[in-house]
Amino acid sequence: MPELPEVETVRRGLTALVQGAKINSVAVPYPKAVVSDLTDFQTDLAGATIDQIDRRGKFLLFRLSNQKTLVSHLRMEGQYSVEPVGATPHKHTEVIFSLDDDRDLMYNDTRRFGRMQLVPTGKEYQEVSGLAKMGPEPTEADLDITYLTSILAKSHRKIKPFLLDQSNVAGLGNIYTDEVLWQTKVHPETLTDHLSAEEVANLRQNIIQEINRATVHHGTTVHSFSNVFGEVGQFQNELDVYGRAGEPCRRCGTTLVKIKVAQRGTTYCPKCQVQK
């Protein structure tokens, strides 16, 4: 559920709250959340300072003072919160970082899908498979039109799973994929090599703009997303198709339809988005 705008919102909140904080010790009530060696994880983090927090796609990268990087992926419902020292962990608290300023940074995950690992800084793109294959960020500067045209043309699959694949473009999930396809008037099952040059250009613009707009609105809260301050996003009020099956298309009034594409719930307008 956290897609790029939500992860970026979390990154900004974490930066405001814990950048510069020193970690005293780490408790791991749910060891499966840590995929690197657990003993090393706890030993290496003790005494380290959080210098900076970066993001790549949907991954958070905590840059530490000891030349290590904590790579964290929230998957479906991972959340961070900062509490006074000694606060009772939540039912689904998986990792607790005790800071030396009498606060605890907690990682909570009701679905237990999120994962984190500690790797040497600079090696994260080799050691974390998701980062190694990550496509360009959906920005004006990084998402090159020539690149996008080329990979769309040589790929033979439906546009929806193509956009969900992080190795093509970083950061899109189920919500924003449905939104940008509606904006571009492209059916989610259209084959990537059937898109016209104009559609590719429009798709690129819509991806960049939509991710930008959603980030400005602090992300979308559909089920449970909130930032580190416990605040929900505002972008759910801006969605045109996701969660609106059975309601009228805001462009033409046709009833929006929900189907499955690549095992994912997919909402679209059968009149605006006609498959070619």
Next chain:
DNA sequence: GCGTTTGTTGTAGC
């Protein structure tokens, strides 16, 4: 009690 929800990965299949 079971289908639905979603992001990524490992693997089966072509």
Next chain:
DNA sequence: GGCTACAACAAACG
């Protein structure tokens, strides 16, 4: 070999 499709993972909710 390279690409694509899909089951699996986990847990809450209706």
